[in-house]
Amino acid sequence: MAPSSIFLMVLVSLLILCATTIESKQATAYFPRSAAYSSQEQAAKTLKHTKIPYKTNYFPQILDHFTFLPESSKIFYQKYLINSKYWHKGAPIFVYTGNEGDIEWFANNTGFMLDIAPKFHALLVFIEHRYYGKSKPFGEDSYKSAKTLGYLTSQQALADYALLIRSLKQNLSSEASPVVVFGGSYGGMLAAWFRLKYPHIAIGALASSAPILQFDNITPWSSFYDAVSQDYKDVSLSCYEVIKGSWDELFSLSTNATSLPQLSKTFKTCKNLESVYTVRNWLMSAFIYTAMVNYPTAANFMKPLPAYPVKEMCRIIDGFPAGTPKLLRTFAAASLYYNYSRTEKCFDIGSSHTDTHGLHGWDWQACTEMVMPMTCSNESMFPPFSFSYKEFEEDCLKNYGVKPRSHWITTEFGGSRIDQVLKRFASNIIFSNGMQDPWSRGSVLRNISESVVALVTKKGAHHLDFRSATKEDPEWVTMQRKQEVQIIQKWIEQYHRDISSDADSEI
Numbered sequence: 001m002a003p004s005s006i007f008l009m010v011l012v013s014l015l016i017l018c019a020t021t022i023e024s025k026q027a028t029a030y031f032p033r034s035a036a037y038s039s040q041e042q043a044a045k046t047l048k049h050t051k052i053p054y055k056t057n058y059f060p061q062i063l064d065h066f067t068f069l070p071e072s073s074k075i076f077y078q079k080y081l082i083n084s085k086y087w088h089k090g091a092p093i094f095v096y097t098g099n100e101g102d103i104e105w106f107a108n109n110t111g112f113m114l115d116i117a118p119k120f121h122a123l124l125v126f127i128e129h130r131y132y133g134k135s136k137p138f139g140e141d142s143y144k145s146a147k148t149l150g151y152l153t154s155q156q157a158l159a160d161y162a163l164l165i166r167s168l169k170q171n172l173s174s175e176a177s178p179v180v181v182f183g184g185s186y187g188g189m190l191a192a193w194f195r196l197k198y199p200h201i202a203i204g205a206l207a208s209s210a211p212i213l214q215f216d217n218i219t220p221w222s223s224f225y226d227a228v229s230q231d232y233k234d235v236s237l238s239c240y241e242v243i244k245g246s247w248d249e250l251f252s253l254s255t256n257a258t259s260l261p262q263l264s265k266t267f268k269t270c271k272n273l274e275s276v277y278t279v280r281n282w283l284m285s286a287f288i289y290t291a292m293v294n295y296p297t298a299a300n301f302m303k304p305l306p307a308y309p310v311k312e313m314c315r316i317i318d319g320f321p322a323g324t325p326k327l328l329r330t331f332a333a334a335s336l337y338y339n340y341s342r343t344e345k346c347f348d349i350g351s352s353h354t355d356t357h358g359l360h361g362w363d364w365q366a367c368t369e370m371v372m373p374m375t376c377s378n379e380s381m382f383p384p385f386s387f388s389y390k391e392f393e394e395d396c397l398k399n400y401g402v403k404p405r406s407h408w409i410t411t412e413f414g415g416s417r418i419d420q421v422l423k424r425f426a427s428n429i430i431f432s433n434g435m436q437d438p439w440s441r442g443s444v445l446r447n448i449s450e451s452v453v454a455l456v457t458k459k460g461a462h463h464l465d466f467r468s469a470t471k472e473d474p475e476w477v478t479m480q481r482k483q484e485v486q487i488i489q490k491w492i493e494q495y496h497r498d499i500s501s502d503a504d505s506e507i
């Protein structure tokens with residue numbers, strides 16, 4: 001395959017950053033996104049009448065909030081979900097600022113909001129991010145070219161949320177309801193930024209696993225992969241060493257003509273492998289996503305997995321007799337991730353069964369604003385890899401006809417010296433994180449002020465706090481959620497105090 005098509009494949013399948021060959025270009029964020037969603041969507045479709053406790057609405061949204069060009073006032077329909085079971089007029093409105101995917105999937109994995117709604121008599125609203133799910137401004141043509149994709153930016157998305165929330169409050173005749181925004185991952189970045197940009201619309205934000213500092217040089221570029229590796233190292237040093245050593249075994253195969261068909265057989269691939277790099281990507285994804293969702297209870301976020309799946313993977317790796325090839329062990333471990341359901345007949349490694357344009361929404365975002373440089377240091381368990389802005393730009397130009405504005409996000413939203421800046425200017429933001437989540441390193445992990453706080457758990461993973469409470473939940477996540485509720489309660493009380501003291505002073 002030509003390098004350019006590999007780049008496409010690489011972006012599409014969320015892969016890869018670390019490697020020594022030119023074939024692998026640094027790509028994009030390992031946020032849980034489209035490729036993973038599509039399997040979720042398929043699963044959801046096969047379950048005929050999936051009941052979610054939300055009503056679906058569509059809001060006529062403006063295409064371009066920031067110009068008055070003729071095209072700008074085109075309307076598209078933005079999907080949002082609403083649950084008013086616990087709400088009464090004047091009570092709070094909790095809004096989830098949707099991220100890069102189908103909003104139902106996020107609603108389904110943010111049971112926390114449903115859990116706390118009765119306590120607050122809150123109205124729950126989940127707004128889909130433009131260009132994802134059913135909210136595509138140009139329908140099937142939305143991903144066609146830079147001309148249609150150009151309206152896909154985080155600022156447009158935030159403005160969408162602002163407009164929709166105002167309209168909703170007006171329609172409900174509940175203008176005085178305090179709004180709190182919630183978001184996880186990229187949605188958490190949006191929630192935090194929403195509070196900073198639209199403080200007159202949201203009184204506070206709970207931003208879970210939101211890596212707003214994964215830009216420029218704010219966070220060391222190697223931190224993500226180092227953190228993944230640390231998760232495995234913490235469980236078992238030998239497990240980490242086997243994974244680290246497996247890449248040489250894999251790459252040494254590529255020089256031998258008979259090895260790919262053999263590897264295809266060993267890895268039970270559905271189609272014959274064309275490159276060992278697809279195997280590398282497949283293995284890496286398994287280790288990375290498993291670290292992200294290293295939850296203390298069995299869960300089905302990306303895929304069904306047991307409690308503490310990193311430990312389970314290492315148990316598999318360490319369980320083989322001495323002398324077993326490392327690659328066989330890592331394959332067995334990756335099979336836990338891909339086949340815990342025990343339903344896979346073969347593994348779909350390296351096939352690009354994605355949209356023919358290869359222009360998934362996040363890939364566009366990664367090639368425009370969301371430039372998060374990442375490298376693999378030689379301390380990580382992955383093949384070393386470096387990042388070059390110049391190469392990244394060339395690839396984006398070649399594949400999407402667009403030049404990244406690599407420093408726009410920090411220009412628009414800030415990021416460097418965040419403590420000093422937010423301490424003087426911001427309020428009412430919770431940054432929640434679990435240190436098992438590799439994204440936590442790019443998030444806010446320190447308390448900045450009285451009301452811009454970091455709630456960190458050592459053993460939490462990617463927005464664990466947003467999941468529905470279960471009986472098996474360990475004490476520390478229950479405590480984290482409890483603290484979040486207390487803080488939100490405080491914001492709401494403060495809001496009501498402010499309103500009534502305003503009313504007093506007007507008399």
Ligand SMILES: *[C@@H]1O[C@H](CO)[C@@H](O)[C@H](O)[C@H]1NC(C)=O
Pocket residue numbers: 040041043044047050104105108
């Ligand atoms: C939502 O979760 C339920 C189980 O709680 C599941 O059956 C359904 O497939 C999920 N829907 C989506 C869209 O993920």
Ligand SMILES: *[C@@H]1O[C@H](CO)[C@@H](O)[C@H](O)[C@H]1NC(C)=O
Pocket residue numbers: 057058059060164165167168171
């Ligand atoms: C509010 O009502 C108007 C008029 O019926 C409608 O167009 C709009 O979509 C509604 N807003 C929301 C957020 O549903």
Ligand SMILES: *[C@@H]1O[C@H](CO)[C@@H](O)[C@H](O)[C@H]1NC(C)=O
Pocket residue numbers: 256257258259
């Ligand atoms: C390829 O390598 C295998 C061992 O990994 C060896 O048995 C085989 O003879 C090699 N084939 C060629 C064509 O070099």
Ligand SMILES: *[C@@H]1O[C@H](CO)[C@@H](O)[C@H](O)[C@H]1NC(C)=O
Pocket residue numbers: 268335339341342343344345346347
């Ligand atoms: C998935 O697991 C089942 C049950 O253990 C097994 O029969 C099947 O071969 C596995 N699939 C693959 C591709 O390894």
Ligand SMILES: *[C@@H]1O[C@H](CO)[C@@H](O)[C@H](O)[C@H]1NC(C)=O
Pocket residue numbers: 378
């Ligand atoms: C790791 O990388 C650093 C800097 O790139 C280099 O100086 C060092 O020798 C490397 N260590 C190993 C064990 O390769």
Ligand SMILES: *[C@@H]1O[C@H](CO)[C@@H](O)[C@H](O)[C@H]1NC(C)=O
Pocket residue numbers: 445446447453454455456
């Ligand atoms: C931030 O402050 C809260 C109390 O408001 C505390 O519980 C929490 O542990 C602090 N976070 C950090 C990272 O120190």
